[in-house]
Amino acid sequence: MRGKGASLARLDAGQVHASVESRVRPAGWNDCLERAPLLTLARSLSPCEPASLYRPSFRPYPERIPELEYPAHFERRLVSRNGGIRWGSGWVNVSHVLEEEYVGLEEVEDGVWAVYFGPLLLGRFDEATLQLHGGYPHNKPL
Numbered sequence: 001m002r003g004k005g006a007s008l009a010r011l012d013a014g015q016v017h018a019s020v021e022s023r024v025r026p027a028g029w030n031d032c033l034e035r036a037p038l039l040t041l042a043r044s045l046s047p048c049e050p051a052s053l054y055r056p057s058f059r060p061y062p063e064r065i066p067e068l069e070y071p072a073h074f075e076r077r078l079v080s081r082n083g084g085i086r087w088g089s090g091w092v093n094v095s096h097v098l099e100e101e102y103v104g105l106e107e108v109e110d111g112v113w114a115v116y117f118g119p120l121l122l123g124r125f126d127e128a129t130l131q132l133h134g135g136y137p138h139n140k141p142l
Helices: 004-010 013-024 029-035 041-045
Strands: 075-078 084-087 090-093 102-109 112-117 120-126 131-134
Touching: 075 084, 090 131
Parallel strands: none
Antiparallel strands: 075 102, 084 090, 102 112, 112 120, 120 131
C-alpha cells in the first residue's frame, strides 16, 4: 500500500478514531469535557425519587371543559378540519389549531367581521376579500 492508505493501515482503530475526532471537534473540546460534571440519572435523583416529590393539585379539574359561549349577537361557526369556515359561497382560513372548535364572529363595520375564540380576538376579515388579518397592531390592517 502506498500514500494515505498505507499510513492508515498501520494505525490501529483507536488511533484512527482519535485522528478523526481531532478534526471534527473544535479546539479545547476535550478540556471542556474534563471540567464538565457528568451526572448519571441515579446520581441526579438521589437521595429522593420523583414519586416522593409529587404533590396533587388543589385546584379542581372538571371532567369535561365547558363549550365557549358567545353573546347572542355573534355569529357562531364551527372551524372545519381544514382550518377554515364557510362564509356564503366562499372560504375563510382561520387556523388548523382550532379544528372542530367554534369561533364567534361579530360585525364591527359594514362587511367587516371580528373573529373571536372565546375572549381572544383572532383578527378581522372583510367579506369582499374573505381574508383574515391578525388582531395585533403589527399585522396588516383592513
